[in-house]
Amino acid sequence: RHTIFDWSRKARTGIPEAVFAESKSDAQLRDIIQAHQERKVPLLVTRLSGDQIEALSDLPLNVDPLARTATLLKSAPPPQAPQIMVVTAGTSDLAVAREAANSAEFMGLRVRIIADVGVAGLWRLEKHLPDLARARLIVAVAGMEGALFPVVAGLVAAPVIAVPTSVGYGVAKDGSVALGSALGTCAPGVVCVNIDNGFGAAAAAAKILLAP
Amino acid sequence: RHTIFDWSRKARTGIPEAVFAESKSDAQLRDIIQAHQERKVPLLVTRLSGDQIEALSDLPLNVDPLARTATLLKSAPPPQAPQIMVVTAGTSDLAVAREAANSAEFMGLRVRIIADVGVAGLWRLEKHLPDLARARLIVAVAGMEGALFPVVAGLVAAPVIAVPTSVGYGVAKDGSVALGSALGTCAPGVVCVNIDNGFGAAAAAAKILLAP
Amino acid sequence: RHTIFDWSRKARTGIPEAVFAESKSDAQLRDIIQAHQERKVPLLVTRLSGDQIEALSDLPLNVDPLARTATLLKSAPPPQAPQIMVVTAGTSDLAVAREAANSAEFMGLRVRIIADVGVAGLWRLEKHLPDLARARLIVAVAGMEGALFPVVAGLVAAPVIAVPTSVGYGVAKDGSVALGSALGTCAPGVVCVNIDNGFGAAAAAAKILLAP
Amino acid sequence: RHTIFDWSRKARTGIPEAVFAESKSDAQLRDIIQAHQERKVPLLVTRLSGDQIEALSDLPLNVDPLARTATLLKSAPPPQAPQIMVVTAGTSDLAVAREAANSAEFMGLRVRIIADVGVAGLWRLEKHLPDLARARLIVAVAGMEGALFPVVAGLVAAPVIAVPTSVGYGVAKDGSVALGSALGTCAPGVVCVNIDNGFGAAAAAAKILLAP
Amino acid sequence: RHTIFDWSRKARTGIPEAVFAESKSDAQLRDIIQAHQERKVPLLVTRLSGDQIEALSDLPLNVDPLARTATLLKSAPPPQAPQIMVVTAGTSDLAVAREAANSAEFMGLRVRIIADVGVAGLWRLEKHLPDLARARLIVAVAGMEGALFPVVAGLVAAPVIAVPTSVGYGVAKDGSVALGSALGTCAPGVVCVNIDNGFGAAAAAAKILLAP
Amino acid sequence: RHTIFDWSRKARTGIPEAVFAESKSDAQLRDIIQAHQERKVPLLVTRLSGDQIEALSDLPLNVDPLARTATLLKSAPPPQAPQIMVVTAGTSDLAVAREAANSAEFMGLRVRIIADVGVAGLWRLEKHLPDLARARLIVAVAGMEGALFPVVAGLVAAPVIAVPTSVGYGVAKDGSVALGSALGTCAPGVVCVNIDNGFGAAAAAAKILLAP
Amino acid sequence: RHTIFDWSRKARTGIPEAVFAESKSDAQLRDIIQAHQERKVPLLVTRLSGDQIEALSDLPLNVDPLARTATLLKSAPPPQAPQIMVVTAGTSDLAVAREAANSAEFMGLRVRIIADVGVAGLWRLEKHLPDLARARLIVAVAGMEGALFPVVAGLVAAPVIAVPTSVGYGVAKDGSVALGSALGTCAPGVVCVNIDNGFGAAAAAAKILLAP
Amino acid sequence: RHTIFDWSRKARTGIPEAVFAESKSDAQLRDIIQAHQERKVPLLVTRLSGDQIEALSDLPLNVDPLARTATLLKSAPPPQAPQIMVVTAGTSDLAVAREAANSAEFMGLRVRIIADVGVAGLWRLEKHLPDLARARLIVAVAGMEGALFPVVAGLVAAPVIAVPTSVGYGVAKDGSVALGSALGTCAPGVVCVNIDNGFGAAAAAAKILLAP
Ligand SMILES: Nc1ncnc2c1ncn2[C@@H]1O[C@H](COP(=O)(O)O)[C@@H](O)[C@H]1O
Ligand SMILES: Nc1ncnc2c1ncn2[C@@H]1O[C@H](COP(=O)(O)O)[C@@H](O)[C@H]1O
Ligand SMILES: Nc1ncnc2c1ncn2[C@@H]1O[C@H](COP(=O)(O)O)[C@@H](O)[C@H]1O
Ligand SMILES: Nc1ncnc2c1ncn2[C@@H]1O[C@H](COP(=O)(O)O)[C@@H](O)[C@H]1O
Ligand SMILES: [Mg+2]
Ligand SMILES: [Mg+2]
Ligand SMILES: [Mg+2]
Ligand SMILES: [Mg+2]
Ligand SMILES: [Mg+2]
Ligand SMILES: [Mg+2]
Ligand SMILES: [Mg+2]
Ligand SMILES: [Mg+2]
Incomplete structure (x- = not known):
């Protein structure tokens, strides 16, 4: 057998197991999804390719092609659920922001996205400061030089x-400068996840805000 | 003037300004500390060298040489303050763990340290699982291969x-493998700060647990 | 001539020459395979692309497309041959695990694979501890942060x-974090081969267990 | 002979030759300084160590130990000379800022330094915006994550x-993250010099503002 | 909404907002271009792919496929505008040189390109020295070892x-050696932008030469 | 408490816990050694500095300053114990070879060292081929380009x-080229440990040769 | 104009200009080749893609698709020309070896290639030692761990x-380990060119052996 | 025994064995030197520290402290020996240039050094062009951006x-940019040795010019 389901993960850690599609075959993904369908257990799949989305199109999945996510049996977060703010530096960071948002909603959080407020035009961020000042948790999504994090x-x-x-591109290709910015900043209170890991940010937010 | 005090930082962000001693002269540090003494504002200094500690020994500072921290006018966290757990993989990670603990206490959290529970002898960690299962937030401190984080x-x-x-040492010198382990893990819900940045972990914990 | 056959390698080192297909032309591979057919010498080919597998489909090869290996004239390992255990952290590590398993069987070892027992759900590994405790040699296959190795x-x-x-992906792209974990661990007794080198792990296992 | 003086450099490029002290012997430095004294040609020496400063203390040099620079026969910039602004993110960046300032004054520019206006407390920078808005050229000096540059x-x-x-320190050790921030930013109009190269920034400023 | 237009950028910084096409969808680009058409605001788009150029071919854009740029409503620079020189080391650097030239013209500068004057045949550069000696600003474009910059x-x-x-290719792949050459040179007065960032060089030139 | 002793490690894994001295205080080391003295449990300490060796000189340790190791209560390996061969490329690799040898003897193996047989003078290795051909396991120790491993x-x-x-030195500084050689070789049957990790090689050898 | 021909390069440096095809358009290549045809000047083109070879197939070029080279008007080296030996570690290194061989012949040297004599089977190299001992210059071509160079x-x-x-692949991907081996070796008398740069090795050989 | 003398190296390869002092003890160096004294075999020692030079000061060595070399029983190169030119970019490169020069003289070549002719003042190099044009072989020594090599x-x-x-310093610290420049250049005919490896350049020059 190729997969051992960690059915107890949500009970143990608060976060249900999610499937990382990137290096799985279509058949393996189908097996995993069907096992959840049979048990009626909700499922989140991340980092799906266009080809995989097509290959699985007969299954009752809720797919977001920009975010490359799919969900099975997802219910809406309850209205009293805590809300997080997802802010992005540029238009181009929206795909990752949506992976974070979809994952957070799957885990039971409400989400508000504010896009394209990077520091090249700081007034765009300042316009939203009253909202941000009231937020319980902010997921900041940025590439290039990642100056949004400390600001x-x-x-x-x-x-x-x-x-x-x-x-x-150039020295900022693949996100390493933005990562360095998040880790190397002197603005206290920033924590960081892997490059493009919107799912991981959502999981941490859920652990923080949904603890019993 | 060499320094502009950010007196409003605590009001604005919840975290008081702290002083990074590493590249400051003795005179600059003395200026900064005395300005806080005069205003009766508590102060945290991090990453002090042995020489700096000696040069400032006439000042009324509370110094922890292993953690390389000093505090001025620090008050104990109130008994009802939230408590965090700081766990370390090895004996050698204690210095950074203490920077985290001292910083967290300065910011108003209570702290419990559990040292030397790395995965080479997993039973040591498992012995503390009931405690960890009750924790509201865990700061995990590890060097070498950093397997403690996902576990x-x-x-x-x-x-x-x-x-x-x-x-x-070798490939694990300077903490890059442990950092990669924290970021690259598939265990959801891990967030990360810079290598050796115990202070940053404490600041994030305070923002999470002390929000009004 | 493009290739000098090292027919004496097995006699000298215990390991027969294997062919690394990755940068060879179809014609070169065909030449090499036919030379072995004529001499009736068994042959292992590794890292075949899909195109190469197709181009050689008329030859009497035993092909495993997931593992990207092919064998010629392979005989089953004798029942009294030593057995190794191959464990993987995730479903996605199966391809490399199968390269290791196929190579080890080609060299005369028996193999048992246990897949998807990574540390995000540690109970899956603990369930197999009795088996692992009896193993004479374990090949551990893991990507991402590679915490499986020290555990x-x-x-x-x-x-x-x-x-x-x-x-x-991100900092863990291309296996460098998992490699660092294997090398930088303080859990004694871990040795390491190149990223994705299932063949090399099998060769070392054969040298260790099949010495006269 | 160890050195060939490039006496025509100022005529050719606008910038007089300066001496990089870092890997020169005391005797070599003395030779070079005395050759300039004899010809009555002004000279700038950069990156002097404490030991070198002491070994040359009998010479009529104008030394700034924090900036690690020395000048010979320097005249004050004329009052109508263009002025540049040098801003620093933190107190710790002052040494490099002073290398830039001393070099720029040596080349004929007037200089104003504003220290410690990093983005962790953005109001400090905003307070100086009217001045900055009038500046003809800004040299921005920052370590850690270098968010000051795009802002x-x-x-x-x-x-x-x-x-x-x-x-x-950590990922930001040795300035590589700040460098990446300067190069990788999408805020247009930032150009960059080598890490800690205050001299190079001054030379570029002089070429820009003092062209005939 | 995916994009917040920074209409005030030119007033604030002298440089109009430009669109970085690389990670935008066709629909997003179309939205942005049409918003500018409606307001009759000139627009520069950079790093367009061949596919994007085709998808937008019905719009009234002025496209340069080699440079991968497009402009909307661009007017020619006035005849008295300052002129910059763009020099390239090889034929292969022309695409980036043209991104710089097109961007500079869009911002109001006149441009002259001199191609293929790298140091392997130094006489080619020396032939143009009289022109270069009269230039107010030089944009030097080079890959491989980037020796053109200090020369x-x-x-x-x-x-x-x-x-x-x-x-x-090899160690010089992706431009890192050329970047190191630009930053690490001892020839004073070189400043640098990101690898392949012709747009950034043009923006800096405009800030330098078009200041009121 | 700073340390949790893993007394069961030898029973569990075959390898007794060893102490990594590099980042421990003198007091911590003394505590650990005395705890073993009291229980009469043999102990190995690795990577001791000269200062640490001096600070502990009153304790009944068996110290090898070149190898930077110390042992407590070590008994000689039995005469019928399996023997390993440790070969070094150069004279300079002897320190690490001796860490491997001392660790292996501590774990119950007999050891023979052959020094300075690197490939620059291949006849030196060939002279020892008959011995090597009879060896059950070879630990090869090499820096610089590490060609000894595949040969x-x-x-x-x-x-x-x-x-x-x-x-x-240069590109081969800190062992990264030798490490790459060990991992990247196509000579099958090489496995690798961290740079300078003689202890780890010994532990693996003991696990291989002393299994019950 | 996109290209300035360096017609004097051969007179000046002994090596005629060669064309690096990798980032040139078909039209640019055609221009360059035709300019040489008109002047009846022999020409070498390197690193041609399959598409470029096809696009230029109507021109009277002598093409080697494996080596990715083409020559125009090449004459055979005279029988008394010095001969070089090109040895490769594996079958897969033949393409680069042929770039070196074709370039050397174009420059007037005679060439002999010996393929697949890597150190995994050292006897293959030793068989050719008498020939190698008589060689005036050896070009050694190797990937993976590059142990062939010091041997x-x-x-x-x-x-x-x-x-x-x-x-x-893995740590040896893209040739960095083989490069490190060539540079970091302690076997004296090895010099090195860029990864895959057969052309550069040939040029150096020609400068060494064809000096007047 | 710590060292196996490769007495046949000169007969076999043309280059006598030399001793790399960097990681050897004083006693080991003394042993090696005395063995050569007894046999009356000339010896070259490289990369000696100041402490080592002092510890061996009673031995009849010819020491150059700047180059960090020592020779035993060295004879002057014969007047008809081929001469090489050693050129340096800056004054700071003289130490490495002298290691190359001393090694080359030890191997039987005559040497001429021309220092401080880097490209920041190109006329200094052009002044020596007639000499360089007559040279049979040039060793070029440069740090920082290494533009001297292609020029x-x-x-x-x-x-x-x-x-x-x-x-x-900065990106050019430790020589990696200069190395990249040497390898990545498109100026044909440059070959390269390791960073700071003056000895290796001399050995290659001797192999090239002293072949029988
Ligand atoms: N997957 C693999 N990884 C590493 N080495 C391999 C692999 N497959 C074969 N080899 C080895 O690579 C050597 C060189 O390959 P070849 O280019 O076929 O001569 C062979 O002799 C094998 O020992
Ligand atoms: N080729 C380019 N390189 C770097 N930055 C650019 C380039 N083209 C546009 N930009 C900048 O990138 C910013 C962010 O782009 P956008 O994602 O379009 O908001 C724009 O405001 C421009 O200032
Ligand atoms: N030289 C060494 N290299 C790698 N690991 C070591 C070395 N010496 C001891 N160890 C291991 O490092 C672990 C952690 O060390 P400690 O910090 O003493 O708890 C020990 O349990 C040993 O297994
Ligand atoms: N394969 C190659 N590797 C490195 N340099 C090359 C190669 N082929 C040609 N060159 C050199 O690259 C220089 C620049 O190429 P080009 O862009 O054609 O002007 C030429 O003058 C050649 O000296
Ligand atoms: Mg935007
Ligand atoms: Mg421990
Ligand atoms: Mg799994
Ligand atoms: Mg500050
Ligand atoms: Mg050209
Ligand atoms: Mg030796
Ligand atoms: Mg082969
Ligand atoms: Mg100089």
Whole structure:
């Protein structure tokens, strides 16, 4: 057998097992999804390719092609669920922001996205400061030089989970400068996940805000 | 003037300004400390060298030489303050763990340290699982290969802030493998700060647990 | 001539020459395979592309497309041959695990594979501990942060050959974090081969267990 | 002979030859300084160590130990000379800022330094915006994550020469993250020199502002 | 909404907002271009792929496929506008040189390109020295080992903006050696932008030469 | 408490816990050694500095300053114990070879060292081929370009554990080229441990040769 | 104009200009080739893609698709020309070896290739030692761990020009380990060119052996 | 025994064994030198530290402290020996240039050094062009951005052996940019040795010019 289901993960850690599609065959994905269908257990799949989305199109999945996610049996977060803010530096960071948002909603959080407020035009961020100042948790998504992370953390009291993205070129290609910015900043209170890991930011947010 | 005090930082972000001693002269540090003494504002200094500690020994500072921290006018956290757990993989990670603990206490959290529970002898960690399962937030401190981060995150529901340390040699020198382990893990819910950044982990914990 | 056959390699080193297909033309591979057919010498080919597999489909090869291996004139390992255990952290590491398994069988070892027992759900590994405790040699296959290597080595007495895989993204892309984990661990008794080198792990296992 | 003086450099390129002290012997430095004394040609020496400063203390040099620079026969910039602004992110970046300032004054520019206006407390920078908006050229000096570079360039019309500094630790050690921030930013109009190269920023500023 | 237009950028910083096409969908690009058409605001788009150029071919854009740029409503620079020189080391650096030239013209500068004057045949550069000696600003574009940057800066008085290109292979692949050459040179007065960032060099030139 | 003793490690994994001295205080080391003295449990300490050796000189330790190891209560390996061969490329690799040898003897193996047989003078290795051909396991220790690893593995049937050393300079500084050689070789049957990790090679050898 | 021909290069440096095809358009290549045809000047083109070879197939070029080279008006080296030996570690290094061979013949040297004599089977190299001992210059071509370079240089008196190739995977991907081996070796007398740069090795050989 | 003397190396390869002092103890060096004294075999020692030079000061060695070399029983090169030119970019590269010169003289070549002719003042190099044009072989020594290598190779017919030095800071620290320049250049006929490896350049020159 290729997969051992960790059915107890949600009970143990608060976060249900999710499937990382990137290096799985269509048949393996189908097996996993059907096992969840049979048990009626909701499922989140991340990092689906266009080909995989097509190959699985007969299954009752809720697919977001930009975010490359799919969900099975997802229910809407309850209205009293805590809300997180997802802010992006540029238009190009929206795909990762949506992976974070979809994952967070799957885990029971409400989400609000504010896109394209990077520091090249700082007034765009300042316009949203009252909202950000009230946020309980901010997921900041940025590629290139990632200056958004320290700027946001220096302005508001909410914890900031930085998601560096692979948007950029030259020295900033593949997200390494944005990652360095998130880790190397002197603005206190920024924590960080892997490059493009919107799912991981959502899981941390859920652990933080949904603890019993 | 060499320094502009950010007196409003605590009001704005919840975290008071702290002083990074590493590249400051003795005179600059003395100026900064005395300005806080005069205003009666508590102060945290991090990453002090042995020489700096000696040069400032006439000042009324509370110094921890292993952690390389000093505090001025620090008050004990109130008994009802939230408590965090700081776990370390090895004896050698204690210095960074203490920077995290001292910083967290300065910011108003209570702290419990559990040292030397790395995965080479997994039973040591398992012995503490009931405690960890009750924790509201875990700061995990590890160098070398950093396997402690995913193992803890896979076992408990609390959010895990990983602090990679520069303990190690060869490929693991300077903490880069431990950092990669914290970021690259598939165990959801791990967030990460810079190598040896115990202070940053404490600041994030305070933002998470002390929000109004 | 493009190739000099090292017919004496097995006599000299215990390991027959194997062919690394990755940068060879179809004509070169065909030449090499036919030379072995004529001499009736068994042959292992590794890292075949889909195109190469198709181009050679008229030859009497035993092909495993997932593992990207092919064998010629392979005989089954004798029932009294030593057995190795191949464990993988995730479903995605199966391809490399199968390269290791096919190579080991070609060299005369028996193999048992246990898949998807990574540390995000540690109970899956613990369930197999009795088996692992009896193993004479364990090949551990893991990508991402590679925490499986120290965890296994800390639990059992068998030598552990770590095979980091290129499964992962962001900082863990191309297997460098998993490699660092295998090398930088403080859990004693882990040795390591190149990223994705299942063949190399099998060769070392054969040298260790089949010495006269 | 160890050195060939490039006496025509100022005529040719606008910038007089300066001496990089870092890998020169005391005797070599003395030779070079005395040759300039004899010809009555002004001279700038950069990156002097404490030992070198002491060994040359009998010579009529104007030394700045923090900046590690010395000048010979320097005249004050004329009052109508163009002025540049040098801004630093933190107190720790002052040494490099002073290398830039001393070099720029040696080349005939007037200089104003504004220290410690990093983005962790953005109001400090905003307080100086009217001055910055009038500047003809800004040299921005920052270590750690270097977020100051895009923030300044997004706010004002003056060209920004970024000088990343080696202030920082962990991933930000040796200035590589700050350098990446200067190069990888999407805020247009930032140009960059080598890490800690205050001299180079001054030379570029002189070429830009003092062209005939 | 995916994009917040920074209509005030030109007023604030002297440089109009430009669109980085690389990670935008066709629909997003179309939205942005049409918003500018409606407002009659000129627009520059950079790093367009061949597919994007085709998808937008019905729009009234002025496209340069080699440079991968497009402009909307661009007017010619006035005849009295300052002129910059763009020099390239090889034929292969022309694409990036044209991105710089098109961007500079869009921002109001006149441009002259001199191609293929790399140091392997130094006489080609020396032939153009009289022109270069009169230039107010030189944009030097080079890949491989980037020796053109220090050689030009050592010969003339104009400031040199270095644009390393990703032309090269082996150690010089992706432009890192050329970038190192631009930053690490001892020829004073070289400043640098990101690898392949012709747009950034143009923006800096405009800030330098078009200041009121 | 700073340390949790893993007294069951030998029973569990075959390898007794060893102490990594590099980042421990004198007091911590003394505590650990005395705890073992009291229980009469043999102990191995690795990577001791000269200062640590001096600070502990009153304790009944068996110290090897070149190897930077110390043992407590070590008994000689029994005469029928399996023997390993440790070969070094150069004189400079002897320190690491001795760490491997001392660790292996502590774990119950007999050891023979052959020094300075690197490939620059291949006849030196060939002279010892008959001995190597009879070896059950070879630990090969080499810095610089590490060509010894594939050459030995291509000549003999014994498994080869490669220990790259940090001997070298320029590109070979800190052992990364030797490590790459051990991992990247096509000579099958080489496995590898961390740079300078003689202890790890010995532990693996013991797991391989002393299994019940 | 896109190209300035360096017609004097051969007179000046002994090596005629060659064309690096990798980043040139078909039209540019055609222009360059036709300019040489008109002047009746022989020409070497390197690193042609399959598409470029096809696009230029109507021109009277002598094409080697494996080596990716083409020549125009090439004459055979005279019988008394010095001969070089090109040795390769594996079958997969033949493409680069042929680039070296074709370039050397174009420059007037005679060439003999010996393929697949890597150190995994050292006897294959030793069989050719008498020939190698008589060689005036050896071009050694190897990927993976590049152990061939020091082994050859330790055995014979001829100078060795190492050409690392990008053959390999994992840590040896893209040739960096082979390059490190060539540079970091302690076997004296090895010099090195860029990864895959057969052309450069040939040019150096021609400069060495054809000097007047 | 710690060392196996390779007495036949000169007969076999043309280059006598030399001793790399960097990681040897005083006693080991003394042993080696005395063995050569007894046999009356000339000896070259490289990379001696100041402490080692002092510890061996009673031995009849010819020491050059700047070059960090010592020779035993060295005879002057015969007057008809071929001469090489050693050129350096800066004053700071003299130490490495002298290691190359001393090694070359020890091996039987005559040497002329021309120092401080880097490209920041190109006329200094052009002044020596007639000499360089007559040279049979040029060793070029440069740190920082290493632009000297392609410039020299583009001007003269002699083969150029590039020796990158570790002179530089920031991105150019430790010589990696200079090394990249030597390898990545498009000026044909440059070959390269390791960073700071003056000895290796001399050995290659001797193999090239002293072949029988
Ligand atoms: N997957 C593999 N990884 C590493 N080495 C291999 C692999 N497959 C074969 N080899 C080895 O690579 C050597 C060189 O391959 P070849 O280019 O076929 O001569 C063979 O002799 C094998 O020992
Ligand atoms: N080729 C380019 N390189 C770097 N930055 C660019 C380039 N083209 C546009 N930009 C900048 O990138 C910013 C972010 O782009 P956007 O994602 O379109 O908001 C724009 O505001 C421009 O200032
Ligand atoms: N030289 C060494 N290299 C790698 N690991 C070591 C070395 N010496 C001891 N160890 C291991 O490192 C682990 C952690 O060390 P400690 O910090 O003493 O708890 C020990 O349990 C040993 O297994
Ligand atoms: N394969 C190659 N590798 C490195 N340099 C080359 C190669 N082929 C040609 N060259 C050199 O690259 C220079 C620049 O190429 P081009 O862009 O054609 O002007 C030519 O003058 C050649 O000296
Ligand atoms: Mg935008
Ligand atoms: Mg421990
Ligand atoms: Mg799984
Ligand atoms: Mg400050
Ligand atoms: Mg050209
Ligand atoms: Mg030796
Ligand atoms: Mg082969
Ligand atoms: Mg000089």
